[in-house]
Amino acid sequence: MLLRLVAALILGGLMGIERERIGKEAGVGTAMLVAAGASIFSMISLAIPHIADGGQTWGTIPDRVAANIVVGIGFLGAGIIIQRGGHVRGLTTAALIWAVAAVGTLVGLGLIPFAAASAVIISGTLYLIRRIGIKERVRDWGGENESD
Numbered sequence: 001m002l003l004r005l006v007a008a009l010i011l012g013g014l015m016g017i018e019r020e021r022i023g024k025e026a027g028v029g030t031a032m033l034v035a036a037g038a039s040i041f042s043m044i045s046l047a048i049p050h051i052a053d054g055g056q057t058w059g060t061i062p063d064r065v066a067a068n069i070v071v072g073i074g075f076l077g078a079g080i081i082i083q084r085g086g087h088v089r090g091l092t093t094a095a096l097i098w099a100v101a102a103v104g105t106l107v108g109l110g111l112i113p114f115a116a117a118s119a120v121i122i123s124g125t126l127y128l129i130r131r132i133g134i135k136e137r138v139r140d141w142g143g144e145n146e147s148d
Helices: 002-021 028-055 063-080 091-108 112-132 134-141
Strands: 082-084 087-089
Touching: 002 028, 002 091, 002 112, 028 063, 028 091, 063 091, 091 112, 112 134
Parallel strands: none
Antiparallel strands: 082 087
């Protein structure tokens, strides 16, 4: 369980680096805590049937915890999203927190290789989007055309 917790902290930190680098409020620390929390709750959900009643399952279903992690992180993400004027800010950060929780859940369930691959792919995607300026290019496509 401790190995899973450490893995969740590391992967969460990796995923938060891009947000931290550009000065977003939810960066490395937030991502580490979300991943660790999701991992711990996932491990709890797996352990409950073995702890309660001397190993007897008493109606617990481990996927209930995963479902509630998704809902809880949704509330956290909603707190990150801000609307100012005609612009919405924080969507990418909120989505990252949601993905970090998913990676933490994978780690807690013992699916560390898939969690690590997911963290690298998601982090790499965020980095590439920023590096090649996809957002700006898409906005430019929507502007007035010079031939008009």
